[in-house]
Amino acid sequence: MAVYTQLSAEVLGDLIAQYDVxxxxxxxxxxxxxxxxxxxxxxxxxxxxGRRFILTMYERRIDIAELPFFLGLLDHLAANGCPVPRTIHDRSGASSRMLHGKAVALIEFLPGVSVGQPTPAQSRSVGRVLAEMHAKAQDFSETRANDLDPHASARVLADCGEEALQAIDPALPAMIGVANEVAENWPQDLPQSIIHSDLFPDNVLMLGETVSALIDFYFACNDAMAYDLAVTHAAWSFSGDGRDFRPDVGRALIEGYEAVRPLAQDEREALPLLAQGAALRFISSRAQDWIDTPADALVTKKDPMDFVRRLEFYRREGKDVFAA
Amino acid sequence: MAVYTQLSAEVLGDLIAQYDVxxxxxxxxxxxxxxxxxxxxxxxxxxxxGRRFILTMYERRIDIAELPFFLGLLDHLAANGCPVPRTIHDRSGASSRMLHGKAVALIEFLPGVSVGQPTPAQSRSVGRVLAEMHAKAQDFSETRANDLDPHASARVLADCGEEALQAIDPALPAMIGVANEVAENWPQDLPQSIIHSDLFPDNVLMLGETVSALIDFYFACNDAMAYDLAVTHAAWSFSGDGRDFRPDVGRALIEGYEAVRPLAQDEREALPLLAQGAALRFISSRAQDWIDTPADALVTKKDPMDFVRRLEFYRREGKDVFAA
Structure with missing residues (x-):
């Protein structure tokens, strides 16, 4: 959460002049x-x-070669009526430009705020919009592989090593085995589309109970739609630390989703495992970030245990929670 | 440059409901x-x-007891036609409220951008607005002492200690003696008003060559108006590192100021010393921050030498630069 680069008014003014804004x-x-x-x-x-925009400068982690996928996806979804910000193209038609050696994109500003503790009605709206997004993304022509699937989670945890995991929390080393087990049993033939794969409340803007925007598609990839629903379930239906499951919020999410796109039998049966895979994706990335971040760095480290609790919940109660 | 506190949509919504916005x-x-x-x-x-605001939460450094001074000053200046954001008062008439144990204020949003390298025309506009602000602030009823005057700079540098200063740069320990000398010769009877005392380009919003807003009055205090002009001269007339003086920008600043409020003879003669005092104020606070900031902290430390170069310039050429 920072601005890594300073841009003067003169530089910004010259950049903005490249667009019809x-x-x-x-x-x-x-x-x-x-x-x-x-x-x-x-x-x-x-x-x-229009008059208001988000200017994004891509500092790291995102491969510039993938920008046409991410920005093209925004345009495709916005053109098909999804509440997603479109990109503003410059006078030459390009959706991104280079500035001081970094890629930048000018993106539509959409109103709305991110809720802290979603209500069932808000969760139902998100489920509905997620299903619509999955439907509209079906005919987007470009593809991107999911490089954060359960096999990757298992690899990341193994690379962290038992000792380093143990130092974070004694419950973490066992996640290596769980991740391998989840990866071995991972379903291969569920219906796919492009999925958001990171749809936390932070990445949804709302006005009251209406979703005004889905944002931050930089983990979007081709994968099972039911997996995206499972990620969203893990992100929306618990207190932040994963200790309290909110059954009404979780139920409303799935009801909202199914109001637009009913789940097939095999998708529904896979949800308990998919939700464990979702939890492992955040356990592994948080464990890695925890180990990579100096103890005295001025950033808030996210606790992987928040998602270990979710994983244990899904292993224990997933069948009941996701029963039709 | 950060947001130290996270506020959810629910908390923000409840806060905003306390205002007629x-x-x-x-x-x-x-x-x-x-x-x-x-x-x-x-x-x-x-x-x-209106519809757009800056919400400020006061995290540290600012004494809450001083907020009525700072916020009242904004209202006084805005009401008198200065380009300064006014505060929005809540439904009970208060200019600040408490939220989660911290003071917050809702402040008018004003357009404009901060220039990186000011032109003479922009500098002239700033001089003019600074003089207008000094004139309008004369009849503001509250007062606040300047706790960052040359005596304070001398004290801060002495407290840093020669050894620590030497470790930053071999030229810094000599600043203790310079600060004592400047403090001893500091003029006592120049005409006063409330001064901004930190009017760097960051704290001025411009639309083209017009000043749309002066912001960040949290160092405002009663002191000599010519000292404020000297601070602004040091902040606007040099390259960031203080190596390059821009005579046309400096001249335009003073011309703009004098177009509204001509300097008296004693003010003009004091400018070379006032400008040294201005440089020392930033040398001392930067040296202290440098020493107080861990080497691996993720913040950009500001180099006190940027202002040692300005100080040396003013000692060498101040008489000529500020000659009528």
Missing amino acids: GELVSAKGIAEGVSNSNWLVETTGSAAN | GELVSAKGIAEGVSNSNWLVETTGSAAN
Whole structure:
């Protein structure tokens, strides 16, 4: 959560002039994104493109070669009526440009705020929009593999090593075996689309009970749609530390999803395992970040145990929770 | 430059409901302020108060007892036509509230961007607005002492100690003696008002060559107006590292100031010394921050030498630079 790069008004003004959006009026660096710098930009505007935008500078983690996939996906979904910000193309038609050696994109600003503790009604709306997104993404022409699947989670945990995991929490080393087991049993033939795969409340903007925007598609990839629902279930239906499951919020999410796209029998039966895979994806990345982050760094480390608790819950009660 | 506190949509929505500004539509944490957290907030709006605001949470450094001075000053200046954001008062009439044990204020959003390398025309505009601000602040009823005057700079440098200063740069220990000399000769009877005392380009928003806002008045205090002009001269007329003086920018600043409020003879003659005092104020605070900041902290330390170069320039050429 930072702005890694300082851009002067002069540099920003020159950049904005490359787009049909009028002249720069305001630019505030915003504290969003862990691998990007972002500015909330206001201009004098144009009829085609409006007056407010998010300017994103891609600092690290994202491979620039993948930007056409991510930005093209936003445009495809927005054009098909999904609440997703479209990218503003520059005067030459490009969806991204280079600035000081880094890729930047100008993206539509959409209103809305991220809820802290979702209500069932909000969760139902998110389920509905997620299903619509899956449906509309079916005919997007480009593809991207999921490099954070359960096989990857198992690998990441093994690479952390039992000793380092033990030092974080005595319950963590056992996750290596769990991850291998989940990966071995992972279903191969569930219906796929492009999935968001990181749809935490932070990445959903809402106005009351309505979803105004899904944002931050930088983990989007081709994978099982039911897996995306499982990720979203793990992200929305618990207190942050994973100690309290909120059955009404979880139920409303799935009901909202099925109101648009009913789950097939094999998808529903796979949910307890898919949810364990979802938990392992965050356990593994958080464990890795924990080990990689210096003890005195000024960033808040996310506790992998928040998702170990979810994983244990899904192993214990997944069959009941996801029963039709 | 960070957001130190996370506030959920629910908490922000409840807070915003205490003001006559409509309902919360958007809130983005912005990367401004070193001792505050700030959000750019949009609401459905009200006729009296508009739709966009900066929400500031006071995290540290600022004494809450001083908030009425700072916020009252904004209101006084805005009411008198200065380009300064006014504070939005809550439904009970208060200019600040407590939230989670910290003071917060909702402040008018003003457009504009901070220039990186000011032109003479921009510098002239800033001089003019600074003089207008000094004039309008004369009849503000509250007062606040300057706790960062040259005596304080001398004390801070002495407290750092020669050894620690030497470790930053061999030229720094000599600044203790310079600060004592400047403090001893400091003029006592120059005309005073409330001064901004930190008017770097970061704290001025511009639209082209027009000043749209002076912001960040949290160092404002009663002191000599010519000293504020000297601070602004040191902040605007050099390259960031202090190596290159820009005579046309410096000249335009003073011309703009004098177009509104001509300097008296004793003010003009004092400028070379006042400018040294200004440089020492930043040398001392930067040296202290340098010593207090861990070597591996993820913040950019500001080099005190940037202002040692300015100080040496003013000692060498101040008489000529500020000659009428």
